[in-house]
Structure formats: structure tokens, C-alpha cells
Amino acid sequence: MRRGMQPLFIGTNRWVAAVNPRNGEELWRTKLPRGTGAPVTLLVKEPYVFAGCYGHVYCLDARTGDLVWENGLPRMGYYTVLMAMAGADAVSSPAAATEAERQRRQRQATGATPAAGAT
DSSP states (O other), rough: TTTTOOOOEEETTTEEEEEEETTTOOEEEESSSSOOTOOOEEEEEEEEEEEETTTEEEEEEEETTEEEEOOOTTTOOOOOOOOOOOBBBSSSEEEEHHHHHHHHHHHHTTTOOTTOOOO
């Protein structure tokens, strides 16, 4: 994959994968240790991909998919795991993604830093 190009991360049915967004080529695939059939939620904060599944949180290396650590979140149940982190990219709709990318490019062109709460 070209330098600077970010992969598309996918989570489904206990699997996390990285895909080249230009051609769909799979870069890596990792099976999470627990959670068959459970939804997989993702949060990306380079150099990591955090995956939530079946009441567990996993930290994967974003380049390789290797498991870095796991937290079973004891006594929290086995439900869908939602995650948030300051400074992590999160987009809720295609329109928001387009606007966030436009703002990022504008900041990059002008050398400005993002305002508090902006992505």
C-alpha cells in the first residue's frame, strides 16, 4: 500500500481485517479470541486498532493485525462494547466523513491545528 494511504478497518463476527481502500485487497485478518456471532466495534488511534467484542477489548497493531493486549472487562457482562478516546477519529455518517476530510485538508494546507473537539 502506498505511503500515507490509510487502510479500511473492518470488524465482523469475531474478525478484524485491514483492506486497501483503493482496490479491496486484504492486508491482514485477525480472529479475536472470544465472541462468535457478536458485533465487533472498532476505534482507530494509530498505531493501534482497538476492537470491542463480547464484553472484551482487544488492542491490535494497525500495521500487522497482531494482538498487543486483551482486557476481559471483568464483571461488565458480555454485551456490545462501545469505545471512545480523545483524539481518535470517529465518523457517524458519509456526510460527516466528507466534511471532516475537507477540514483536515484545509488545516494541512494552511498549517493550522484543529480546534478543540474537531477531527
